[in-house]
Amino acid sequence: MGCSSFFLWLLLIFYVISSNVVLVVHGFTGTYGVNYGRIADNLPSPQSVVTLLKACKIKNTRIYDADHEVLKAFKGSGIEIIVGLGNEYLKDISIGEDRAMNWVKENVQPFLPGTRIVGIAIGNEILGGADVELWEVLLSAAMNVHAALQRLDLAKRIEVSSPHSEAVFANSYPPSACTFREDVITYMRPLLQFFSQIGSPFYINAYPFLAYKNDPEHIDINYALFQKNAGIVDTKTNLHYYNMFEAQVDAAYAALEKVGFPKMEVIVSETGWASRGDENEAGATLQNAKTYNKNLRKRLMKKKGTPYRPKMVARAYVFALFNENLKPGPTSERNFGLFKPDGSIAYDIGFTGLASSSGSSSFHPFKCTGAQHWLASPCSLLPTSCLAVVLLILAS
Numbered sequence: 001m002g003c004s005s006f007f008l009w010l011l012l013i014f015y016v017i018s019s020n021v022v023l024v025v026h027g028f029t030g031t032y033g034v035n036y037g038r039i040a041d042n043l044p045s046p047q048s049v050v051t052l053l054k055a056c057k058i059k060n061t062r063i064y065d066a067d068h069e070v071l072k073a074f075k076g077s078g079i080e081i082i083v084g085l086g087n088e089y090l091k092d093i094s095i096g097e098d099r100a101m102n103w104v105k106e107n108v109q110p111f112l113p114g115t116r117i118v119g120i121a122i123g124n125e126i127l128g129g130a131d132v133e134l135w136e137v138l139l140s141a142a143m144n145v146h147a148a149l150q151r152l153d154l155a156k157r158i159e160v161s162s163p164h165s166e167a168v169f170a171n172s173y174p175p176s177a178c179t180f181r182e183d184v185i186t187y188m189r190p191l192l193q194f195f196s197q198i199g200s201p202f203y204i205n206a207y208p209f210l211a212y213k214n215d216p217e218h219i220d221i222n223y224a225l226f227q228k229n230a231g232i233v234d235t236k237t238n239l240h241y242y243n244m245f246e247a248q249v250d251a252a253y254a255a256l257e258k259v260g261f262p263k264m265e266v267i268v269s270e271t272g273w274a275s276r277g278d279e280n281e282a283g284a285t286l287q288n289a290k291t292y293n294k295n296l297r298k299r300l301m302k303k304k305g306t307p308y309r310p311k312m313v314a315r316a317y318v319f320a321l322f323n324e325n326l327k328p329g330p331t332s333e334r335n336f337g338l339f340k341p342d343g344s345i346a347y348d349i350g351f352t353g354l355a356s357s358s359g360s361s362s363f364h365p366f367k368c369t370g371a372q373h374w375l376a377s378p379c380s381l382l383p384t385s386c387l388a389v390v391l392l393i394l395a396s
Helices: 002-018 046-055 068-073 087-095 097-107 132-151 182-198 208-214 244-258 286-301 371-376 384-395
Strands: 032-035 060-062 080-085 116-122 159-161 169-171 202-205 232-234 239-241 266-271 316-319
Touching (some): 087 132, 097 132, 132 159, 132 182, 159 182, 244 266, 286 316
Parallel strands (some): 032 060, 060 080, 080 116
């Protein structure tokens, strides 16, 4: 472990000395985004998804790969997108910059500038995961991708980052007590140093749902759902928390501060609530999913910081855009979507221009409220007045 740490530090020092490192603006300019997962066989076309996102005024999204059809569909939409370099590519990309260059030239550069690719996520939930071999190559893969972006003069517009799960922490309650796991910090510290050098934030997948599901007897459901509750007091900081989301974000800030990165921004790369679950999945109900996501959206739209970092505006990507029927695992894994596969809302959290799936399947020429109609039917079949509304939305 000591040798691995020493090697990582040497690699980082060599990189900083030998390259012209440029600070970049991170790839999330708003406060509310959505993860567009596609582990399903019943989803609408990427073109229809763009229409849906524009109707909802969602301007930030993440995908878990660099699917060319998706990237083509997003061309000209104005929607900012972070693409993913899958875990299965990390070992190959870590070998050399030429491998990273080939990947970028094939999966990123050809779609610019029409498609607004603003970030590349290197792997997903690597550190703290089961494959320790991937822990060892994460930093070199990230460095090689960034070096390729520099050579292509893209480093100033495309952020390089890597999202983490809560598994990287040894503990997270109260927020001020949060620390990184001892086995993780060997790899996390040099990774954070590199991201600090290039101006990237710390991405964390934070799920109050998972915390509540694992300990419903000791966690107030209202605290998890942003509803009225007594809250908790962090006795070390004397800060009062009235929702778990902010507590989880501040826990990450506390952990970063302890290892020497007090100024690094924390962005939530995934958060959400399951609308269905197995019998042992406490809290996985339609009403709770609606409550969490509606209140989360309201919270993010305030553009405010957290108790521990009041000047750092909270930002988050919701998981996920659709229910994904092919995801493995418990029932909850397939029921995080804000929308059903036909484009109808899974529950109402205030998006305009959408109708619930219980509504009529016929067209509403003067209202054009049903996004599911756009997704299910070609534009040539839309009534003229409805098509005009769609065109106005696309132009906005």
